[in-house]
Amino acid sequence: MPQEAAIVPPVPGSADRGEQTAAELLKDDFGWSLGVILRRYLRAVEEIVVDVPGGPRGYQVINSAIQNLAVNQGAMAAQLGIDRTVLTYLIDDLEGAGLVARQPDPTDRRSRRVVATEAGLALWRDRQNAFAQTEADILSVLGGDQAAFKELLQRVAMHADRLDPVNNACQVVEDLTEDRGPRPRRRPSRT
Amino acid sequence: MPQEAAIVPPVPGSADRGEQTAAELLKDDFGWSLGVILRRYLRAVEEIVVDVPGGPRGYQVINSAIQNLAVNQGAMAAQLGIDRTVLTYLIDDLEGAGLVARQPDPTDRRSRRVVATEAGLALWRDRQNAFAQTEADILSVLGGDQAAFKELLQRVAMHADRLDPVNNACQVVEDLTEDRGPRPRRRPSRT
DNA sequence: TATTGTTATACTCTATAACTATA
DNA sequence: TATAGTTATAGAGTATAACAATA
Numbered sequence: 001m002p003q004e005a006a007i008v009p010p011v012p013g014s015a016d017r018g019e020q021t022a023a024e025l026l027k028d029d030f031g032w033s034l035g036v037i038l039r040r041y042l043r044a045v046e047e048i049v050v051d052v053p054g055g056p057r058g059y060q061v062i063n064s065a066i067q068n069l070a071v072n073q074g075a076m077a078a079q080l081g082i083d084r085t086v087l088t089y090l091i092d093d094l095e096g097a098g099l100v101a102r103q104p105d106p107t108d109r110r111s112r113r114v115v116a117t118e119a120g121l122a123l124w125r126d127r128q129n130a131f132a133q134t135e136a137d138i139l140s141v142l143g144g145d146q147a148a149f150k151e152l153l154q155r156v157a158m159h160a161d162r163l164d165p166v167n168n169a170c171q172v173v174e175d176l177t178e179d180r181g182p183r184p185r186r187r188p189s190r191t
Numbered sequence: 192m193p194q195e196a197a198i199v200p201p202v203p204g205s206a207d208r209g210e211q212t213a214a215e216l217l218k219d220d221f222g223w224s225l226g227v228i229l230r231r232y233l234r235a236v237e238e239i240v241v242d243v244p245g246g247p248r249g250y251q252v253i254n255s256a257i258q259n260l261a262v263n264q265g266a267m268a269a270q271l272g273i274d275r276t277v278l279t280y281l282i283d284d285l286e287g288a289g290l291v292a293r294q295p296d297p298t299d300r301r302s303r304r305v306v307a308t309e310a311g312l313a314l315w316r317d318r319q320n321a322f323a324q325t326e327a328d329i330l331s332v333l334g335g336d337q338a339a340f341k342e343l344l345q346r347v348a349m350h351a352d353r354l355d356p357v358n359n360a361c362q363v364v365e366d367l368t369e370d371r372g373p374r375p376r377r378r379p380s381r382t
Numbered sequence: 383t384a385t386t387g388t389t390a391t392a393c394t395c396t397a398t399a400a401c402t403a404t405a
Numbered sequence: 406t407a408t409a410g411t412t413a414t415a416g417a418g419t420a421t422a423a424c425a426a427t428a
Contacts, residue, residue: 033348040351110386141350152340157224159332160231
C-alpha cells in the first residue's frame, strides 16, 4: 500500500498527479513490487498451460499425480488447497483429455488414486522448461545478482511459510487466474 | 470417456514423499516463493483493513481520494483497475460509512470527484503504520540484508512493470482476497 | 456411523448492457 | 450523439450441502 503525505479531506487542494505513472508513485511499495512480479509470472504461467484443461490448476493436478504426492483425491485436494468437489470437475476434464486417470484402490473401493498417463507425463516434461525460461526472463534484469536475489527470496518465503503454511504454490496462481472459458458439463456417473 | 492410456507409475526415483512438507519440495521454486510471500502479506493487509467497507479495495479508494489521483470516478476506476460499476458500489459503501464523499464537479454536472472525509483521512493515517509493520515482520528474517533485498525486489518489479504495466498494486490484493462477507444492498438513487 | 467421491444447489463476484442526466 | 454515473441482469467460479457407495 502506498504511503506519501496526505492531502485534503472534503475539499481537495487541487494538484492532480495524473501525469505520474502508477509505477513511479508506488515503486517503493513492498506490496506493489510483490504484486507486479507475481502478476507478470502468473501471466506467463497461464500462457504456458493455456491448453491444459483447468489451466494452471489442472497442471498442478498432473504434477501432483506424477510426483505421487497424494494417495487419493481427498489428499490431493487438501494438498492443492482446493475443494474436493472442484477437484472432481478438474479430474473429469483432465481424464477426458487423456492426461490423468483414476485408479481404484484395491484396499478401499471408495478411494481413487490419480495417476498420470503417458500423455500427461509427456506434457508435464514439455512445459517444465518453459517455466524455467519465464523465471529467467523475469530475473534477467538482475544480471549477476540473480543468485543472491533468489537466495534472499527463499529465505523470506521459508520464513513466511512457517508463519502461515501454504500447501501449494499454485493456490495463488489460481486465485489470480481469471477467465479460462466456460466449464464443460459433467460426464456420466461412475459405476 | 478416457481411453486407458498407459498409467504412469510413481516417477523417476520418487517413492512416496508424503512425509515431506510442501515447503521442502517447493522451496527452490520461484513461483512458490513469490506466492507464499505475497499471500502472507495479503493476509495481513486483509486483517488490517477488515473493518473497512470493501476491504483492501475500499482502502485503495480512500487512498486514491486522499492523494487526489483521479479527477472523477471513471478515472479512479481505470487507475485502480476495477470496473466502474463495481466502483459505484464501493463508493456507496464507503460513503455510507462516512469515509469518503462524492463531490459534484461544477464544470461538468455529470462528473463526481471522490474525496476523503476527515474520518477517512484519520483511518488512512491510522493504518499506514500497520502496513509498514507487516512489511517489517515479513522481512525481519533477513536481518541486515533487508535493504539489499528490497532494492533487488524493486529492480525486478520495475522491469516486470515495464513489460506488463499494472495500474494498481492492489489489483492483486483484490484478486487474492476471498470472502469479505455479503455485499450490502444498494442505497436510494441520487437526485 | 464415518468416510470417499459425486452431484445438486446457492451464493458471491464480476462483467455486460441498459438506463438517466448531462454535455 | 457521446460521456459519467447508476442500475439491472446474466455469467463464471466457488462453496455448501445432500447423496451413494463403501468402510
